[in-house]
Every structure is written in structure tokens, then in C-alpha cells.
Amino acid sequence: xxxxxxxxxxxxxxxxxxxxxxxxxxxxxxxxxxxxxxxxxxxxxxxxxxxxxxxxxxxxxxxxxxxxxxxxxxxxxxxxxxxxxxxxxxxxxxxxxxxxxxxxxxxxxxxxxxxxxxxxxxxxxxxxxxxxxxxxxxxxxxxxxxxxxxxxxxxxxxxxxxxxxxxxxxxxxxxxxxxxxxxxxxxxxxxxxxxxxxxxxxxxxxxxxxxxxxxxxxxxxxxxxxxxxxxxxxxxxxxxxxxxxxxxxxxxxxxxxxxx
Numbered sequence: 001x002x003x004x005x006x007x008x009x010x011x012x013x014x015x016x017x018x019x020x021x022x023x024x025x026x027x028x029x030x031x032x033x034x035x036x037x038x039x040x041x042x043x044x045x046x047x048x049x050x051x052x053x054x055x056x057x058x059x060x061x062x063x064x065x066x067x068x069x070x071x072x073x074x075x076x077x078x079x080x081x082x083x084x085x086x087x088x089x090x091x092x093x094x095x096x097x098x099x100x101x102x103x104x105x106x107x108x109x110x111x112x113x114x115x116x117x118x119x120x121x122x123x124x125x126x127x128x129x130x131x132x133x134x135x136x137x138x139x140x141x142x143x144x145x146x147x148x149x150x151x152x153x154x155x156x157x158x159x160x161x162x163x164x165x166x167x168x169x170x171x172x173x174x175x176x177x178x179x180x181x182x183x184x185x186x187x188x189x190x191x192x193x194x195x196x197x198x199x200x201x202x203x204x205x206x207x208x209x210x211x212x213x214x215x216x217x218x219x220x221x222x223x224x225x226x227x228x229x230x231x232x233x234x235x236x237x238x239x240x241x242x243x244x245x246x247x248x249x250x251x252x253x254x255x256x257x258x259x260x
Contacts, residue, residue, distance in 0.1 A: 017201035025144040035120045077116035083108045105136040118237045122247040159185045190230035191217035
């Protein structure tokens with residue numbers, strides 16, 4: 001009973017604002033469900049499209065134990081079987097504090113799963129965050145929650161990130177679907193904003209002050225490298241270099257459930 005009451009508090013997730021992103025989200029969402037074993041409804045829908053109801057009822061509950069797509073991606077994901085060796089131009093000791101912080105944050109075990117997701121979805125993102133106490137946090141982001149943009153000179157390197165995320169308002173406690181928009185396309189005036197997302201995925205009221213406690217723009221933009229140049233706090237991992245941000249065509253033949 002408590003679970004249903006809790007779920008009732010969550011607003012319906014908005015869709016992507018454009019047809020192109022909507023198609024990408026739908027297909028990537030299928031891949032994510034197959035990789036996590038949550039594709040029961042997709043299997044049943046595919047069966048209903050190809051098998052008459054009487055025969056489908058005789059088959060009973062669909063068997064999800066044979067998931068070739070998930071098995072292949074798990075077997076290929078071997079980059080983080082062992083913790084990487086972190087190098088530093090000033091010697092091994094100079095990287096000690098960084099290694100300790102990354103290890104404490106659990107990055108290497110996390111990347112074992114992310115590596116499999118990168119292969120299966122072709123792209124996957126990880127958001128880096130630092131708490132006021134100086135603790136590093138890494139948060140994976142599925143591509144079906146992201147809209148990104150890149151420059152024409154580096155078409156596979158995002159300079160604009162728009163993440164759809166369910167947030168809990170710090171004052172009212174209400175759950176709200178929000179866009180977190182980080183933009184470094186103008187190095188002189190980078191920005192990070194949080195705005196409400198309406199049911200169509202369009203941008204609504206700016207609630208940056210509520211969720212970030214201040215405005216992160218211009219000189220107040222907090223994410224910068226050692227030279228002071230602005231960077232995105234989101235890393236987009238590619239399964240292979242293909243000259244763009246998104247690659248959905250790999251292994252489409254392994255999707256026995258559905259396809260674009």
C-alpha cells in the first residue's frame with residue numbers, strides 16, 4: 001500500500017521535445033530495459049504482434065532467461081575487470097590523493113557496470129559531482145534522459161548537456177521533472193540552469209535558485225579545468241569512435257524484441 005501511495009506522488013515522465021530525440025530515447029530505453037532485465041512488457045508486446053492470442057495464452061509467461069543481447073555486452077565489457085593504474089606526469093606519489101578520492105567514491109566498481117552499458121547502448125554518460133565536504137560522487141546517466149550538442153569541429157565531444165531528472169523540491173517536498181542544462185558553447189559565459197519540464201518536454205519555469213542555491217553562470221560557473229577553461233561535469237563514453245554523439249545501429253540484429 002505504501003509503495004502505491006509513494007508512486008502516486010511521482011508525476012508522469014515527460015517525453016523528448018523533438019521527434020528525433022523521441023525516437024532515440026525510445027530505442028535506447030529498450031536497450032536499457034534489456035540490459036537490466038526489465039523488458040517483460042516488451043517481449044509480451046512483440047509476441048502479441050506476431051502470435052494469435054490463443055497460442056500466446058497457451059505459451060504462458062514469456063521466458064526472459066535467454067537474453068543474448070545482455071550476455072554479449074557482459075562478455076565484451078572487460079576494461080574494468082581490474083582496477084586501472086593511474087599515472088601522473090610528476091610521478092606515482094603525485095596521484096595518490098586522486099586515487100584515494102576516486103577509490104573511496106567507488107568509481108572502478110561502478111565503471112564495471114557502466115562499461116557494459118556503454119557497449120549495449122553505444123553511449124553512456126557519467127556525471128561528476130563534489131560535495132561541500134570535498135567528497136567525489138559519480139552518477140551514471142542513461143542516454144534516454146539526455147539531449148546533447150557538439151561543435152562542428154569536435155562532433156563527438158559535447159559542449160551542451162540537457163538532462164531530464166526527477167527532483168524533490170527542497171522546500172515543498174514535491175517531485176518535479178526538471179531539465180538540468182549545462183552549456184559551455186560560449187567559453188566566455190558558461191552556464192548551468194535547472195528549469196521545469198512540462199508534459200511535452202518543453203522548458204518551463206527557471207528553478208535554478210531552488211535547486212542549486214545560486215546562479216552558475218559567467219564567472220560563477222564552477223566546473224573548470226586547471227587552466228580555468230569551463231568544462232562539462234558530464235563525461236559521455238563512446239563504445240567506439242564514430243564521429244558523432246550517438247550511435248544506435250550496432251547490434252540491432254540482437255534485438256529480438258523490437259527495433260526502430
